[in-house]
Amino acid sequence: MTIERVEVPVPELWAGVDVGKERHHCVVINAQGERLLSRRVLNDETTLLKLIADVLEISQDVLWAVDLNHGGAALLIALLVNRNQPMTYLTGLAVHRASGTYRGEGKTDAKDAFVIADQARMRNDLGQLRPGDESAVDLRILTTRRADLVADRTRQINRLHAQLLEIFPVLERALDLTNQGPVVLLTGFQTPAAIRRAGAKQIETWLATRKVRNAATLAATGGDLAAFGSADRLAGFAGLAPAPRDSGRVSGNLRRPRRFNRTLLRAFYLSALASLRGCPASRTYYWRKRHEGKNHKQALLSLARRRVNVLWAMIRNGARYQATPVTTAA
Known part of the structure; x- marks a missing residue:
């Protein structure tokens, strides 16, 4: 009317x-x-x-x-x-x-x-x-229907975010669930363990068969986040990852953790110190941190954190450390 x-x-x-x-x-x-x-x-x-x-x-x-x-x-x-x-x-x-x-x-x-x-x-x-004329009536029906569909889609996305936040918070923050590709990914892989077992290559093939755009990029993101999430927890347990100190609208505050395994921290610290003699890659990373303005102790802790990532990748892939990455012939 x-x-x-x-x-x-x-x-x-x-x-x-x-x-x-x-x-x-x-x-x-x-x-x-x-x-x-x-x-x-x-x-x-x-x-x-x-x-x-x-x-x-x-x-x-x-x-x-x-x-x-x-x-x-x-x-x-x-x-x-x-x-x-x-x-x-x-x-x-x-x-x-x-x-x-x-x-x-x-x-x-x-x-x-x-x-x-x-x-x-x-x-x-x-x-x-x-x-009102018939065109106005038809338009009102269509706009009302569209509003209902938008509300339903918003509720579905919010439920997916809430569920994924309880299972895989890192992946929840990285995926844009308003796009079709991440939603298709979640229909087959939802947990870090499932993504690690499948591997980036298998996930890419799985997404490509379902005609998902940028399947390689999406698969690589999921694989990197799965590895990062586990390595980050290991680093946090060793006291090598900062702990957040957020409250309300204040976010992004990072502090050195107070509760961690000091024996594990010592092991990584001594490992980083020993690697300076026999590992050129570690020595190069150490001096890069020194040139950035870090002192000796800070540079060693940064190197220890990097070695956590390398160690976790070795455990995940069941491979030995190689200073030079192995490249496969095409």
Whole structure:
């Protein structure tokens, strides 16, 4: 329904209808505000036609006023339109505010219908209610359907985020679940163990057969995060990974952990120290950290953290350490 501002001549009667789902209440008043008819009617075509006929018997010059322009009022509005009856519309909020200025504290359908009719009688700023064209009706149906689909999709994405947060927080932060590819990935692999067992190559093939775009990049991201999550926990247990100190909206604060295995930290520290003599890659990494401004102890701890990643990769792949990565011929 659309509301247009048009000049409406002053009628003889005003019929206010308090719209309900099953029943309406109609009150008809004259120019002096006297009630000429007050009736509670069923929301049924036969009953509504009888009400309209009875009101028109009193006078043919009637202005109908309703507090709802859709839903339960649709049948009444359609019947009034078919009989070329003028209508106006007051919002429920306007009726609620106006009812406080009338005598009595009680609230009934009859009182609300009288308030609607009386407000239509006194106010001249109300627009005339007219039916919308078929295109507007179709557009409203389509937009409502689209809003429902968007709400359903948002709920599904939120549930996936909540579930994945309990299983694999690192992957939850990395995946954009509004895209199809990450959702397809989760249908087959949800845990770090499952991703590590499959491997990046197998996941890439699995995604490619399902026609997922950028399958190689997505598979590599999942594999890297699975390895990183486990190596990060090992480093945290050894005291080589910073612990977050966040609260409320404050995030990103990292502090040295207070609870960790000091024996494991010592083992990694001594391992990093010993590697400076016999491992050129470790020595190069150590001096790179020194050139960045770190002192000897800080550079050794950075090297120990790096060796945690290497150690975890060796455990994960069941391979021995090789200073030069092995390349396979194409």
